[in-house]
Amino acid sequence: MPTHTDSLPVWLAWLEQLHPAEIDLGLDRLRAVMDRLALPIAQAKVITVAGTNGKGSTATLTAELLRTHGYSVGLYTSPHFLLFNERVVIQGQPVTDAQMVAALHAINQARQDISLTYFEFTTAAALWLFCAAQVEYMVLEVGLGGRLDAVNVVDTDCAVVTSIGLDHMEWLGDNLDSIAREKAGVARRHKPLLVGPTPCADTFMAVAAQVGAELTLVEPVELDAAGQWQVRVNDQILSALPTPLLPLPSAVMALQVCAALGLTLDDARVRVVFDTVAMPGRLQRIEWRGRTLWLDVAHNPHAADYVARLLSAKHARWGIILGMLKDKDAAGVVQSLAPLNPDWRLVTLTGTRGQSADELAVKTGLLTAPNYASVPAALAAVAADPTIDPDMPWLICGSFHTVADALHHLNSETHG
Structure with missing residues (x-):
């Protein structure tokens, strides 16, 4: 068992083998540990962000809008790409290794004989760090689902469900209504529940009525011909807003979170956030070789489908390096990306949920697509092939793991 003098990598390696299951939904174990910790979470306002897609970008934009308006903010997202510290950000900066180790040590002492999953343990550590920093707002991204996710151990002041789609069906149900009910489990009585455009509006209305939450169905916003947009935020109308670097639905939702919290926004500060805030692995563009x-x-x-709609207007044909976990709808993803007229490359993802490029080819019907043992191997092959149009852009997608492998490789090339 690690001690307070051990490094963060030692702690994280230990956490990976602490609990018998990677995913073990339920709040009883973590709630017992949180009771022992008695953290002063109520001193902060909590924003909980669930949804099939757009959770991380909505959480990030919400945190940055709050921070640029003078509030102290803790942001918790997952997973990470290069460093674990990316998951826990205070005032726009990832916490240090020493801070994270101190938090993990405190959680370990409090849990005693209670077994926690990796995500439960690190969620408790993030909350410990936010309380230690006395932040005014905690913005928490749900890991999986909502009702039984570790983040839901905290009562929220504003619950968000960004979108609903078919994903994680082995845990959340095999239809949109079941998934919507699980994600709506973050709602609280007499607190705002903001829901993005959804085919499950009736489900959210029923849940809100049952819980006593204050439901708002957030309407979609479109860009005008100049790439600008406007939105009403309570009694304010924010107009001529720039196209954000992160998805527009996330920007709209982040503004509505601020509205639900009763905040008055400054136009200039809002524009700075949308002009500058980006995230790794979200339509991230890199020039390489x-x-x-x-x-x-x-x-x-x-x-x-969202990615394909945005990128199809930029180029007529795309190369795609695709790697996916075995529990994902690979055939559906390939169908959604078809408008990019793809030149496919398939890669193997390792780990307990990973799948080989050969398995991916069978599931998607891309039996003639070249396949590779890793993302770096696929990139090397692309770089070395003189027959590939050098002007054709390449999309690397399919999983956090696929993007993380690419970022690790590209970072190592840049920094040796």
Whole structure:
């Protein structure tokens, strides 16, 4: 068992083998630990963000809008790409290794004989750090679902469900209504529940009525011909807003969270956030060896459709490096990406939920697509092939793991 003098990598390696299951939904274990910790969470306002897609970008934009308006903010997201510290951000900066180790040590002492999953343990550590920093707002991204996710151990002041799609069906149900009910489990009595455009409006209305939550169905917003948009935020109308670097639905939702919290927004500060705030792996563009790479974590048909609609207008044909976990709808993702007229490359993802490129080819029908043992191997092959049009951009997608592998490789090339 690690001690307070051990490094963060030692702690994280230990956490990975602490609990018998990677995913073990339920709040009883974590609630017992939180009771022992007695953290002063009520001193902060809590925003809980659930949804099939758009959770991380909505949480990030919400945190940055709050921070640029003078509030102290803790942001908790997952998973990470390069460093675990990316998951826990205070005032726009990831926490240090020393801070994270101190938090993990405190949680370990409090839990005693209670077994926690990796996500439960690190969620408790994030909450401990936010309380230690005395932040005014905690913005918490749900890991999976909502009702039984570790983040839901905290009562929220504003619940958000960004979108509903078919994903994680083995845990959340095999239809949209079941998934919607699980995600709506973050709602609380007499507190706002904001829901993005959804085919499950009736389900959310029923849940809100049962719980006593204050439901708002957030309407979609479109860009005008100049790439600008406007939105009403309570009694304010924010107009001529720039196209955000992150998805527009996430920007709209982040503004409505601020409205639900009763905040008055400054136009200039809002514009700065949308002009500057980006995230790794969300339509991230990188110039590499004379080629243009786009990285996106899209791992279900709904997310892939959004990516395809945005990128199809930029180029007539795309190369796609695709790697997916075995429990995802690979055929649906491939169908959603078809408008990009793809030149496919399939890659193997390792780990307990990973799948080989050969398995991916069978599931998607891409039996003639070249396949590779890893993302770096696929990138090397693309770079070395003189027959590939150098002007054709490449999309790397299908999983957080696919994008993380790409970022690790590209970072190692850049920094040696």
